[in-house]
Amino acid sequence: MTELTRQEKRGRYDHAAVEARWQRFWEERGTFRTPNPGEPGFDASRPKCYILDMFPYPSGAGLHVGHPVGYCATDIFARYKRMRGFNVLHPMGFDAFGLPAEQYAIETNVHPAVTTKKNIEMYRRQLKMFGFSYDWSRELATCDPPYYRFTQWMFKQMFESWYDEECRWLGPDGKEVVGRARPISELVAALEAGRFGIDASLKIVRDGKGRGRRNWSELAPAERRQALDKRRLAYIDEIPVSWCPALGTVLANEEVDNDCRSERGGHPVFRRPLRQWILRISAYAERLLSDLPDLDWPEPIKLMQRNWVGRSTGAEIVFPLADKWRAADGLWVCNDPGVKQPLSIDHHPHAIKVYTTRPDTLFGATYMVLAPEHPLVEQVTTPPCRADVDQYIEAARCKTDMARTADAKEKTGVFTGAYALNPVNGERIPIWIADYVLMGYGTGAIMAVPGGDTRDYEFARAFDLPIIAVVKPPTEWIEERVSVMAEGLDQKAAAECERVAREQPEFADEVAQVRARTANLSAKTIETLRKNVGPDRLAEHYVQHPESWGAAFIGEGVAVNSPANANGDTTSANGATTSAFDFPSCQGGMKGGLPGGVCDLNGLPTPQAKEKITRWLEQTGVGRGAVNYKLRDWLFSRQRYWGEPFPVLHGEDGETISVDDAKLPVELPEMEDFRPTPSAETADSLPEPPLARAKHWMRVERNGSTWSRDANTMPQWAGSCWYYLRFIDPHNTGRFCDPAAENYWMSIDLYVGGAEHAVLHLLYARFWHKVLYDLGHVSTREPFRKLFNQGMIQGFAYRDRRGMTLGPDAVEEHGHEQFVARATGEPVTRIIAKMSKSLKNVVNPDQVISEYGADTFRLYEMYMGPLDSAKPWNTRDVPGLYKLCQRIWRLFIDEQTDELSPALTDAEPDDASLRALHKMIKRVTDDIEHLKFNTAIAAIFDCVNTLTPMATRSRKVLEPFVLVLAPFTPHLAEELWSRLGRVESLAYTPWPAHDERLTRDERVEIAVQINGKVKSRIFVPADADEAAMRHAAMADEKIAAALGEKPPKKIIVVKGRLVNLLV
């Protein structure tokens, strides 16, 4: 019997043997080695296609089933494109620097270089199991010195560049670009030539007429250095970071909880300013936005990037401090004799500059708020308020961003004792500090308009500050507010009634009572208000008494109370202006009127009001139209060991220079102890990066003087910002990449990866690429022309009645998705959750492959559902795809003899097989082009279902069939291809074409409806015209019977689909 079994098994599909054979074949022959232009074997007549995966971070846990989803997809696409005659670049590498490796190393006390090397080997072995057609000769790891040599070189490019916002130039694609990174030497040349000057604060200005401007030649060397350093694309600045002394490191915001404690260990975390490397990504904000429309990316990802950049338009306005400035002879004159010039947006000592998106609400500014970190706080705070202010600042200082956000509901703040003057009406308004104003956005100061902004409204209510309505709301808003207020229940509560009534009918009576009472009451009130008062009068009431409406109107409407008169009374909304200005509150009076005169916005719709006030501000000089971005510069240094060292040297006098290209890479020192240095748990201690302890490494003698290296390292994102360029020419020792090869392969035709990189990696990489583009190092303005996000693979988990979540090993499956806990027998429900160790639902791809093979694994992951949606792994479904492989095998191979099946013939194929084949080719081709692999595989199933029962099978069907199969199940396809007598790999065999005529059946089944309901189905010739279809429909027995005597009133015919009879 065992003999028989062995005999039987001889010709069975043996995935392990087949896959091993072909993986060896590909490797030995170098099947997927891709030559660059100019290299032997390169065929310039073929089009190119660069297909890239987001390279993995090799963690200790190994590859999980989520990784291969994208890799399978790109592999199918790459194999398909090769067969379509493309030169395909399809590489793989490892993102190997970073925090997890270091953290793991700290836990196990093994050097990160060792663990990383081990993990990469594991990942490589796992990846090779899948039979991906990568050109492994191009493999790279970001932690290899030959690689990070150029990461450092690119950092140098940024360090040695400045951003010229006004440079208009033509890119290689012939389109104009505004703004350009340029070598710092060009800036020096411009300064030397006197085209640029330096202002009092050592800022480089373009023309700089007067006002403390100095020439380059007048500056001391240290001043020159300082001025240049401020303009570099990579610069050092002191910014607040989350510093955890106990852990000896700076933490990311996400690593700090709301109590200012570290997530790991619960140690105290302090906000403290620290000198850090920063990259000037904000200079590229506009270009990162404006180049987005041309990219073939998922719209939601583009939107996320747009939101991240966060462009807004509005105006910058300066508010003079009340005791420092006065209006005289139509100018703002400073009481400080040292300040001779009048107040303006370019020159504003003793004044607060704000940014607003709603300059039209300027008349409603009743107070100002400075961020607690704002430099002016110190200057303006009056002695009586000093203690409160200091205390508030201290509290805000240790609050992290997370904590600030967490208690966003409660507005806090303190009065500084100082006042500013509203430049549009001379109104004296108090200056507060509050942490709802952030130093990092705009100017770190706001004009507060409680009548037009929700946050300002809440703050004003909390601190009893005046509220002036400056925009008359439209009727819809009034009615909505009235409903909300009159009902006394908001809409959610009403919906709750509905829900309870629906889901818990036992409370129906109570719900009905409540609803009747409130409905009666509110309906009455609203009706009374509407009838007797009317929306116009109500709007008027809001305009007069916004404080009693519970919310500010923040939308667009018509300007009112702008200007308001001095008594605080309001003008009507009909545009009547208040003529004479008298500002008794303004110190020193307003002799000669307010600078700029009266600006009357009353009656103007918001957009026009914005325009008018902006023009007025510009004419008066105290403001101008402005654009602002949420995007902040990129904090680029970490106090870590396992990252790229900075290629710079610090001099004893504070000078920072870059290391010569010839001396790159600056390699990480060998260190026994690479842990962060823990230090005393006080706020005043400073982080000491591990590299600082490599004393010998840190010290560099150069030209007779002593320099110090930078002890920081670059963040994990650095290496992934340009790896796609290195793949093009990975072994080049002279340059990061050969320009001709770069020009040939870029840009990337398909980039597949998870949506978790929607902003950070994809934004950082675009930024680096644009810098390289500006400096002439790359030929395209964008790296990733087409992007696709694969969905997450989820797992099942089970929840019992008490809400406890159990691992899958705790349950038993009954039919029909009924589950019980194995231990207790209690019924449990299945939920879909992320795969995680704690839920014990992580699936290991190695196991699946050893049981069913890589081809089955690939088929399963691609067949689960659409590539971009999240879907749960269900091991139960895997054998179905294994069965498909076996069925395909049996189409070719006789399992008894292990020879080609006797059913195989060289004869002409039968019609049904031929049609099945051509339909499949068409569907699969179309689906691959659109990355719809799940339906492509369904088409393969359909074809196999047709071929299986056939008594004979023609080679003329089976050969193209194998080719179509190849991208999905490459090992199986190669094996069958060779069994059919082919010697060469099918990897470059031309993709079969389909015959359009054979994809269409001669007769099609159509539906015959009467009044839209299907009453019969009939067959008609595929090319039947409308008259023929109508005729056939009417001739059908069932239809004739259903119609009876009366003829239909109207007949609708859809060719090839249906006939609808209306009676």
Added chain:
RNA sequence: GCCGGAGUGGCGGAACUGGCAGACGCGCGGGAUUCAAAAUCCCGUCCUGGCAACAGGGUGAGGGUUCGAUUCCCUCCUCCGGCACCA
């Protein structure tokens, strides 16, 4: 709170541009083969009623447009993702 995306059988999912809802796979039921099992092959499988022919209902809920709606419009509910005091 704001901005996206999605809700279809027992399960994963399919459906071109408004045209027969449920392709394909899993699971389940039945049959053939087998001493038996595995494997394989064939048939059935949205729900309700009926032996059946057939009838009625059905794409998160409600409404609308249309001869016709999973698809378009409005209101609402649920789930997932992102951002979160951005002036």
